[in-house]
Amino acid sequence: AFNGTWKVERNENYDKFMEQMGINVMKRKLAEHDNLKVIIEQTGDKFHIKESSTFRTKDIDFTLGVQFDYALADGTEVSGAWEMEGDVLKGRFTRKDNSKVLTTTRALVGGELVQSYNYDGVDAKRIFKKA
Ligand code: MYR
Structure with missing residues (x-):
């Protein structure tokens, strides 16, 4: 059901989230x-x-429940895995530089793909439309 091409349409609290991640303001504006x-x-x-x-x-391959490494666009390296819970993909990743946990979910809501993020107490969402 997640299959397809998804383009980001809007963000919620993404700037605050990236700030908590330690990303500087110039990179946040671009991101x-x-x-x-x-x-x-x-x-x-x-x-x-x-x-x-x-x-x-970037091409990424993973298997549900199997740990893999991933680098964020700013170079931050994380390691973790996705699991499926019902119809929701749940990811739990740990930053390699400070061991803090980033959790993320992907769910289909009203035909949109909603990806949520949590890091260090800050939540954000990115909402994608099918291309
Ligand atoms: C994927 O399924 O797309 C690849 C694995 C994603 C791993 C974790 C994603 C966290 C992305 C956070 C981006 C926020 C930048 C501050």
């Missing part, structure tokens, strides 16, 4: 308008994701 596009291909419990934005393009 707020990064035109993020994710192409999701799920086959069973395996996912292939093509991420593209004004910062980079």
Whole structure:
């Protein structure tokens, strides 16, 4: 059900979230308008994701429940895994530099893909529309 091409349409509290992540104001301004596009291909419990934005393009492969490494667009490295709970993807990732946890979910809400983020007490959302 997550399969498809998703383009970010709007953000909620994303600037505050990135600030909590320690990202400077110039990068935050650019990241707020990064035109993020994710192409999701799920086959069973395996996912292939093509991420593209004004910062980079990147291919990611993961299997539900299996830990993998990922670098955020600013270079911050995390390690963690996605799990499926009902119809919701739940991710739990740990920053390698400070061991703090970043949790994230992906859910389909009214035809939109809603990705939520939590880091160090700050929540944000990015909402994607199907291309
Ligand atoms: C994916 O499923 O797209 C790849 C794995 C994602 C791992 C964690 C995502 C956290 C992204 C946070 C970005 C916030 C930048 C401050």
